[in-house]
Amino acid sequence: MSEFGQGRSDRPRRNETNRGGGQVRRDDAGRTRNRGGSGQRQFSASAPSARGRRADPARLTAFEVLRAVAEHDAYANLVLPTRIRDHRLDRRDAGFATELTYGALRGQGLYDAILSRCVDRPLDQLDPAVLDALRLGAHQLLAMRVPNHAALDETVSLARMVIGAGASGLINAVLRKVSLKDLDTWSAELVEGVTDESAAAALVHSHPEWIVRALRQALVAHGRDASEINDLLAADNLAPVVNLVALPGIGSLEEALDNGAEVGTLVADSAYYQGGDIARLSSVREGSTRVQDAGSQLVARALAQVPLPDAGEDAYWLDLCAGPGGKAALLAALASEHGARLTANEPAEHRAELVSKALVAVDPDTWMISVRDGREYGEAEYAGGYDRVMVDAPCSGLGALRRRPESRWRKSPKDVAELTILQGELLDAALSAVRVGGVVAYVTCSPHPAETVAVVDDVLSRHSNVKLLDTGAALEAAALPGMASASRKVGDGSTIQLWPHIHRTDAMFMALLTRTA
Template sequence: MNESGRRGPNTGGNRGDGHNSRGARGESHRNAQGRERNRGPQRGFSANAPSQRTRRADPARLVAFEVLRAVASEDAYANLVLPARIRHHHLDKRDAGFATELSYGALRGQGTYDAVLAKCVDRPLSKLDPAILDALRLGAHQLLAMRVPAHAALDQTVGLARAVIGAGPSSLINAVLRRVSARSLPEWLDYLLEDESDETRIASVRHAHPEWIVRALRQSLVAHGRPANEITELLDADNAAPVVNLVALPGIGNLDEAFENGATAGELVADSALSSGGDLGRMSSIREGTTRVQDVGSQLVARAVVGVELGSAPGTGEKWLDLCAGPGGKAALLAALARQEGATLLANEPAEHRAKLVRQALGAVPGDTWTVRVGDGRDVGKEQPGTFDRVLADVPCSGLGALRRRPESRWRRTPKDLADLGPLQRELLNSAIDAAKPGGVVAYVTCSPHPAETTAVVDDVLRKRTDVEQIDAGAALDAVSLTGSLGAGHELTAQLWPHVHSTDAMFLALLRKKP
């Protein structure tokens, strides 16, 4: 163990060292020279003398703090900010792992930690400076869910605050975190919920999900043929640090370098691997784009649309369309498969900056296989009707199926997002069908299990059209999986689950344009 007290993640909490604190008042105790006055035996900074207190920011904790600040103040995504901050501060593999667990853990558990902190601060959390609140969340995660000794969690978090926020706020942070350390996480949960009888509220606090998402996921389980009592397993899976999934672009890349770096072969789909993480950017195959980070659920749905037989006589030179291609992960896999099949791919993306990401993702595939179009996907069906043999419509959605990989999303999304996205999803699916040839196949995909974004959209479109029929999506997934039996199918659609398949909660519906 180093001076910052790191041991790695643990599901259990750590108790405090029993020192008293002066409470969470945050009032000034400075003398005329600006120095803190001695407050007697209950002084709350730490057990150390002033000359022994940490006054610098530990680099790994600083990275985590910067990630939380970017997420809160810039609406950034943690998975994009974190690697850049790790490289900026030159963290080694061990410190990078600590920063990752601290960042993602504090973001995932934010709702639970805020409920704890609300009992330890004498004002509404909304009245705290956002930077102070982020520091408190980082300290709470170390105290309650990591194998960091209480004295190290306190000392290092206060040192971070002194370095980047100021000496005054560090006093408040020290006092509040001492109160947090007085109970373990199970003890805090029992205390917070001792008079609570509402099951949704209990699940929300215990599993750090907003109440509306708990209800939505329970409804989603039932809608896709699974028992509602699996909700606890699903919420737990959302909170587990996901294994990094890799894919080698078929016919272009291989996984040799990944295996040399400790990865293991994927069990669900060909050309995939499971990585323990670390700085994957150090791998040349990752930098070159021949091996990519991609959830196995995304790999499966992309392969499924390619594997389905067309409803017309086979021909040569098939044309494929990725209607909503940004940022390009599925497009790269589709392009590599298209190259093997003698097909070509049009990747459509409405935003230029995301289209640039698509081009970068496709860069490892020879350029005569693919083209990028910048434009509204709703216009493709009008401009190029009856053109494509295979169409992937991975539409914008709430992302409720990827909460384990995007921990900040659960606190950003609202029920209104579902209502706002519904019309767009229907328009894109109709455009995809219009763009398909007679006999062509359309895959409607979301990274959300919510029925408002999945079955309701497909049912609405099918009710209003007579030129399309549904194909068994569960069978299509089974056909491209290594197991041959995923058990994801339900009433011709298919739904993958984190707690069942160790994938994101990807939804797939397959439609065939009638010849």
């Protein structure tokens, strides 16, 4: 046997000389000693020969999604299902990968603040892949029911496989420091001495500070108490349950209920689903049952069901901003039941194709696709041509932060300012396109006052022939009994604002308006 082979086969001795001439100290099992955060010598969790060189597939899936989000501005909810299928994860591992991915993305701000106290350099000087691995490790240690040794060993194994042995040593050392305290202790240390309530809430609940201030302002603007801000931020960080809708007259929830779904409590023909990959349901693949937040279902139904102020013809409906097609599919099914026809407009060609796919289960004689700038519907040729119009306006998406975990870190106040101009223009176009006595629904998935009440107030001040309807009453009529109030009185009418911490929906806003002359 060669000297090399003999050395590899023998059990390591308690004291050896390393390449630098120093002593390598090992225990009887061959584990090397290292220094923990306390300065006391500790043995590593495993012998060198036993340390993992391959990543757990669920953790590798989460890491690949975080890398796609960081490197390519990808959306986690689009990348994750593909990675789950690529790695052939079973239902249990898919659930673990989903919680790890979304949790690390939501908690990024808080985890970075903790990691910055455990790393000897600014975080922006770390390799981005190393930082993503640290975030995944921190989430496992602080917010998941994963034993510390498993979170450490598996994250280090992941780093060894996809980043390199050198990075794995840094990751091991940093995560050991993180593991010395629980999340509550870390949070208390971070906010110690922070006197500004919004700044403290931003740290603890892992939101950008400007969003915390905007949401606090939104609560007040929509008639709620600013003290609810912590409940709202906490709801943003909860993993949302998948909401299903069976298209009226077309779909059925029977298959979903047979697979563990629960009947929805907010709106008819809805269900809550926690059974894993939704694409496993044939009704979802066929399009007769769709994934759609209950708040979106409610606003679509409210528009479809509200009595027209002028009980004239009710044959032509318009979805002005239809992509990617969720509300359009429900509106088309409801229009079919009413004997009406829906025009689904989407200015982007590729999104118009998504709308067309979303509508595939609905009778094609009851809908058509239009591909044009929604503002063109304000031109004379469309004037008064529609009885009901949905304006689901492009917005900041601050009401859907729980479903799009990476989005909070990509947004800025500038986004809101740029969108409000477009929102007003689209609402003007809709009010031109609707007939006298018809109804326009102005909808945003944002509670920000600049995108909601300010837009409505502005259009009412500019158009003496536009009236705000009692939107709260229309929403309550469309909802199942027992829904918590969402309305805010404005003169003789009202607007509605749904909330994650109150209604278990995205923070949807709606105002129903009619043209009187």
